[in-house]
Amino acid sequence: MDYQNTIAFAKELDSTDKLRDFRKQFFIPQHNNKDAVYFNGNSLGLQPKSTIDYLNQELEDWAALGVLGHANARNPWVNYHESLAEPLSRITGALPTEVVAMNQLTVNLHLLLATFYRPTRERFKIICEAKAFPSDQYALESQVKLHGLSPSDAIIEVHPKEGENIIQTDDILKVIDEHGSSTAVVLFGGVNYYTGQVFDMPAITYAAHKFGAYAGFDLAHAAGNIQLQLHDWQIDFACWCSYKYLNSGPGGVAGAFVHEKHAANKELPRLAGWWGTSKKNRFQMHPQFDPIPTAEGWQVSNAPILSMAAHKAALAIFDKAGMEALLIKSKQLTKFLFYILRDINEKHHRKVIQLITPQNAHGCQVSLFMLEQGREIFEALIDHGVIADWREPNVIRLAPVPLYNSFEEVWTFGNIIQTILNK
Structure with missing residues (x-):
């Protein structure tokens, strides 16, 4: 043109x-x-102008029903989050069973790292982008320290070449090749918050898997912004917020992705909470945790309905636009x-x-x-x-x-x- x-x-x-x-x-x-x-x-x-209507419906049901709204609201609260899975799957290129709306972004990152960052003497490093969003840096540093490791030894940052602003894919792959055998997790942003650079997620994932490491991504600046094919790219885990391109309100409920090859594995360690246990047994209050064999198995708490209502309003617009x-x-x-x-x-x-x-x-x-x-x-x-x-x-x-x-x-x-x- x-x-x-x-x-x-x-x-x-x-x-x-x-x-x-x-x-x-x-x-x-x-x-x-x-x-x-x-x-x-x-x-x-x-x-979205429709947000107030979605919120008002839940406020009206809360006023009219009180606790009975969990089962009897027009959108019953006990399974409200389930209605968000399909629209989120279309935005992220995932299966509905691989995504879940829950918590906040960094909370989800910590929950996912608790599963996928399990360092050993031989494999303990995390490879990430230099100058990632600070919250990611804090999360990685704290996770490393929780395992009794030194961030200076365990965290490997990939920098742009001198005089450049962006990180070349070849430089990322070179670092993975250099440290791959001692790497547990490769974690990048889908889009760098400062430069706007979209990272080559399929190439990074392939390189990580070649050495037996997990590949994860912070999609805060990617969800609703760029094309994502998380399932087909074989990405292991990812998380994102909903208040940027997804228009779901300040501090809106975040999301997480766990590939089906992991989500269905009930033996994977995780930080458990009652909303991630079997739906059949949840209200029987069994002391044993029985994880749901989908991404829902990483939930820890019941849904923040008002935040999810705002999220639902925005996702409906995404579905209409495509x-x-x-x-x-x-x-x-x-x-x-x-x-x-x-x-x-x-x-x-x-x-x-x-x-x-x-x-x-x-x-x-x-x-x-x-x-x-x-x-x-x-x-x-x-x-x-x-x-x-x-x-x-x-x-x-x-x-x-x-x-x-x-x-x-x-x-x-x-x-x-x-x-x-x-x-």
């Missing part, structure tokens, strides 16, 4: 966008009585954004914006390293009603998401930066 840096061209793209009406299903933050340009869905997705259509529009939005940013550099006859997101491996998120006036430009964007994200030292993170962002908003963002630089 021959792109043009004009509002007319952006509006033409919007006129042919098959998903354009989905924007009407979300509340858009306001700035000076107009819709803000909300490019922060990588931190917190917008609220992941295939969302992925197509996502690529179109980011291609247009890349074009706009390159055009800004060309018009200034010098590079004022450095793209640190790889153009051949990305989702919705595009990260810009501002070479000039970074903080001033970010603050000016706020003044003009653009809600983006700032990361030190000079990075602006943007996420034009296909459910509610438009091509005109991408053009508007670029035009604001152009106006600021012209001054």
